[in-house]
Amino acid sequence: MIDREQVLHVARLARLELSEDEVGRMTTELSKILDHIEKIGELDLEGVPPTSHVVEVTGALRADVPRPSLPREVAFENAPDIADDGFRVPSPQAHA
């Protein structure tokens, strides 16, 4: 189960604005999905190590040698807004 307050909290963590309608639907749908997922709570997992990578790979390191990176002007090609050789964003503080 997940309630409306939790949905709003998680949306804040995810930097996601949700409409009133979306909050309602999310509460119902996520609760149903979480009920299903909670079946894994029934398993005895004592002593079972977690898997974060399925295929055993060791020493996957490359030589620490500098290589050319994406040229600045290419990196800017898709940017919504640039200024002074950087990505321009709105101020962190709202203007009056």
Added chain:
Amino acid sequence: MTQVRDLTAAQAADAVRDGKLSATELFDAYRDAAAADELNAYLYVAEEPNVSGGDLHGVPLAVKDLFCTKGVISQSGSKILEGYKPPYTATVVENLEKAGAPLLGKTNQDEFAMGSSNENSAFGPVQNPWDRERVPGGSSGGSAAAVAAGTAPWALGTDTGGSIRQPAAMCGIVGLKPTYGAVSRFGMIAFASSLDQAGPLTRDVTDAALLLGHMVSKDPCDATSIGRPDEIALPRSHKLDGIRLGRPDDLSTEGVEPGVMEAYERTLKLAEDLGATIETCHLPHADHGISAYYVIAPAEASSNLARFDGVRYGLRSNGGDLLSMYTHTRHDGFGAEVKRRIMLGTYALSSGYYDAYYGRAQRVRTLIATDFKQAFENVDFVVTPTAPTTAFKIGELADDPLAMYLNDYFTVPMSLAGIPAISIPNGLSDGRPTGFQLAGPAFSESRILDAAYALEQAIGFDGSETRK
């Protein structure tokens, strides 16, 4: 010669090599067919071939939208990347271009590969060529529909929990998910990094082997790529002598369409006629695959999709201050399913819930991988139906996300274990294609392809009906 587009990809490559067909004629035939596509399978069609020659002799390739292709739209089916043209090309696409497969077009998909029906694309649903009122499956739905409709000789897709195999099954074609790490993920717009793998969608098993052979590489830009298996042999075997097929007794067949089960049983009998033995095998934790997957995949997605913030590329919606710009951009740019998974993943990783969800799911993943390892001590392959049902109607499951997720029931366990699996056409149920899935141990692709080829010859599925 018959119609150019009647040839399989391997036959077309041979015809060009032998001078019976020009690569230009071949490309033009597919370019015209792709441009005239009525299924909404394509989001972009190339004008001219960008490469020629090589081992693949100019046989054109349809590529799922989420692969970055330099200077060509790569949107991962999302409004947040609408019109995005990346500055580089994905390694696997580059490998195939070097081998002589020019880019034919970019195919429609569920947004960020999240979905089992292609209805989650920001650019509209794709129709199944077997029945235009039905979905092609997903998330590689455009790639599957294009190959089934004969508007592409073959296509690239990606599979995170079944996104190559399930649409292949629903469209009556072959789809292979390689071992995790076989193919570089560099340049694939990420969904769930510990699960995503690129693979071929093709008309037959031979084409899948030919394409996969040129996809595999160890890539300095993807530390998880391994460059194995070394060589993918073209399949030849017509027999299954001594092969042990494992039929899992722990996976529930409740909810499996009767026609899908009948086709599965029929093919097991065929396999016995070819010399195989059918043995019961145990995957005691596979039934929990969906639960573990729908924690792990959304958790990784919520992290991967944090990059879409309106700063460096893609959509920006302003809302006053910086924080509002982020939240408005993500509200306007992501579709309903993507928001649902970001929420699910963020919740599963949030303080106080991490151990109960993500931590547990990662442990269940270990159990499932161990189940397969133990099963493969007694059998060569695990075999299941690919998807529980044939293609459903567009809109039929749109309001029931959980029912949609259960479509991945038979494909998710292999994804969690990182092992290779193929879906081959397995006849029709009620006039619609069904799929037969074979899974083997890590890096057993050549053996899987061999067994799949023998079964393919015995099943004798005719997919020409939908190719016009």
